[in-house]
Amino acid sequence: MLSGGDSPKTTVSSHEVEQMEVKILSKSKNELKIEIVGEDHTFCNLLQNVLLEDKSVEMAGYDQPHPLIRSSIVHLRTKREASPEKVLLSALANIQELNKEFNEKFAKAVEPA
Secondary structure, three states: OOOOOOOOOOOOOOOOOOOOEEEEEEEOOOEEEEEEEOOOHHHHHHHHHHHHOOOOEEEEEEEOOOOOOOEEEEEEEEOOOOOHHHHHHHHHHHHHHHHHHHHHHHHHHOOOO
């Protein structure tokens, strides 16, 4: 029950944003293995598919070692002299562009006519 000057507390969002953590597990000239804590198949599947579109990628894959723990291991191997770090950064930039494009097209699709 509220008294005179009290007002009810409101919650803006009940969704808590989890922080992503990236750990480099191993790296060499053409290979990179990272752990992404806080992510599962949703993000890693997208990342894998975008990486595999790059012609300098020899192999890209991920594993989620335990189904109840949101943590994935991403393994990337590049061809020749391609830096796996640069290839991964490029893939992340491509994902950002895809997200931006989708946001713009969805916003336009739901605009009142």
